[in-house]
Amino acid sequence: MRTIAEINEKIRKGQAVVVTAEEVIEVVRSKGIERAAREIDVVTTGTFGPMCSSGVFLNLGHSKPRIKLGGGTAYLNGVPAYTGLAAVDVYLGATALPDDDPRNHDHPGDFAYGGGHVIEELVAGKEVHFVGTAYGTDCYPRRRIETTIRLQEINEAILFNPRNAYQNYNVAVNLSDRTIYTYMGVLKPRLGNANYCSAGQLSPLLNDPHYEAIGIGTRIFLGGGIGYIAWWGTQHNPSVPRKDGLPKRPAGTLAVIGDLKGMSPEWLRGVSMWGYGVSLAVGIGVPIPILSEEILRYTAVSDDEIFAPVVDYSRAYPEREPEVLGEVSYAELRSGRIRVMGKEVPTGALSSYAKAGEIAQVLKGWIQRGEFFLTEAVAPIPGEEAGISFKPLDEKGGH
Amino acid sequence: MQVSRRIVLHFPASLTGQPIVYRLARDYGLEFNIIKASVSPEEEGLMVLEVRGDEQGVEAGMKYLSEKGVMIEPFSQRVVLREERCIHCGLCVGLCPVGAFRMEPDTYYIRFEEERCLACGLCIKACPPRAMEVGL
Incomplete structure (x- = not known):
């Protein structure tokens, strides 16, 4: 139908036809698949929600005299970063907490500040307090350093998130008699509320369910800047049950990478999950090149066709039981109420549909203005045919 | 008659160095709880108080505050x-x-x-x- 090179040529000439994954639904309804596929070059997607498997590699630069943080410690605004790398490379993870944070000893636990918040402050250009300790060697004699850093003053700052953009997700409820505090938010007892976390019809991998249009090397919107799909994400699980190609359970994931210096605090936001921990809300937008009618047909998916499993987070989830209480569509979830076990339950979302739509619009604008070109995937993301199984960790006896 | 009132006081910068709230207790016999306060020298201050006392004393205390230039608003937490x-x-x-x-x-x-x-x-x-x- 068309190649990515041809799409890029149209982008260069300012002629590419770009619509968002929300807009394409209406286009296909009015024009039909065939005509819509002829006319549309790119469909843009978006998602913006807490994504815990996120973090940033920082190269802090060499002090005089030098210090080797590897094997020592590094703290940024009191939050520990991983130092098991070369002298001044560290990795600051989104869920890291200060050593002296009370966590949930002070039940349920506030979790006011952590790695995600430091990343937000770095990308906002704010000064960040840095303390490093080391054991000192002949070539790196220094044992302690305390100073401040800013994003623009350090060498590299590479956002590298091993698992983002989940393809579908659980709807969390609580069947127990007490309030529980989870990564899916506060869940009131006896089905008091239900929380979900997907942009549904706007979500990147729900618009390319078999990973045919995107792959490793695909250029994306990441945190307000440019990023790339680096690999499939951890826990990537394409083998879940599907209906019309769409996974009915949490399925594929993406590992993404990009230059933090080009990103914005509007799209990388530190978040606190009450009674659970801290995280980072990440904005991601993936362009889907319309290379075939089939690819276009999948981008036209709407919220009433995507189903998510309802899971009890008071027992089934923590006990790793496979039990699902039912399936509900994203149209039902977004209506504000779903029915679970005969009861009407109010819904809340962790993933921002409004912001996902903004991301799809921003990416569309970049492409229309010739500021963003598509890339060919250099290797595919494994699909159902790869036979990937989702492995549990079962403890072996005798230890 | 004993009354209790929750009020928000806005202090102009010129008053933040003066012991105004103390005088509510000493001169008007009022008890008070400070619910929230943001007062620093030479800046405008804000204080949320619960004031208790007899009705006449509370009225007189409020009049004193107004005369000193403190703006008083009823408090409704929001x-x-x-x-x-x-x-x-x-x-x-x-x-x-x-x-x-x-x-x-x-x-x-x-x-x-x-x-x-x-x-x-x-x-x-x-x-x-x-x-x-x-x-x-």
Whole structure:
């Protein structure tokens, strides 16, 4: 139908036809698949929600005299970063907490500040307090350093998130008699509320369910800047049950990478999950090149066709039981109420549909203005045919 | 007759160095609880007080404060939305016991309807980007 090179040529000439994954639904309804596929070059997607498997590699630069943080410690605004790398490379993870944070000893636990918040402050250009300790060697004699850093003053700052953009997700409820505090938010007892976390019809991998249009090397919107799909994400699980190609359970994931210096605090936001921990809300937008009618047909998916499993987070989830209480569509979830076990339950979302739509619009604008070109995937993301199984960790006896 | 009132006092910068609240106790026989205060020298100050005493004493105390140039407002605790922190996720929508948040049906932006809010504070802790706070 068309190649990515041809799409890029149209982008260069300012002629590419770009619509968002929300807009394409209406286009296909009015024009039909065939005509819509002829006319549309790119469909843009978006998602913006807490994504815990996120973090940033920082190269802090060499002090005089030098210090080797590897094997020592590094703290940024009191939050520990991983130092098991070369002298001044560290990795600051989104869920890291200060050593002296009370966590949930002070039940349920506030979790006011952590790695995600430091990343937000770095990308906002704010000064960040840095303390490093080391054991000192002949070539790196220094044992302690305390100073401040800013994003623009350090060498590299590479956002590298091993698992983002989940393809579908659980709807969390609580069947127990007490309030529980989870990564899916506060869940009131006896089905008091239900929380979900997907942009549904706007979500990147729900618009390319078999990973045919995107792959490793695909250029994306990441945190307000440019990023790339680096690999499939951890826990990537394409083998879940599907209906019309769409996974009915949490399925594929993406590992993404990009230059933090080009990103914005509007799209990388530190978040606190009450009674659970801290995280980072990440904005991601993936362009889907319309290379075939089939690819276009999948981008036209709407919220009433995507189903998510309802899971009890008071027992089934923590006990790793496979039990699902039912399936509900994203149209039902977004209506504000779903029915679970005969009861009407109010819904809340962790993933921002409004912001996902903004991301799809921003990416569309970049492409229309010739500021963003598509890339060919250099290797595919494994699909159902790869036979990937989702492995549990079962403890072996005798230890 | 004993009365109790919750009030918000706005101090002009010229008064923040003076022991005004102390005089409410000494000269008007009032008891008070400071609920919230933000007073620093040479800046405008704000104080939320619960004042208890006999009705005449409370009235006289309020008159004294007005004469000194302190602006008095009745206190009603409220929760406010810091728009710049809100990411419009909508976690608050299903959680709020009185339905003070709603997702706009067409745009999916979250709106906080303050007039419905009972200031229970549940959303303050539960909001992931911490966009809700106690307002004065």
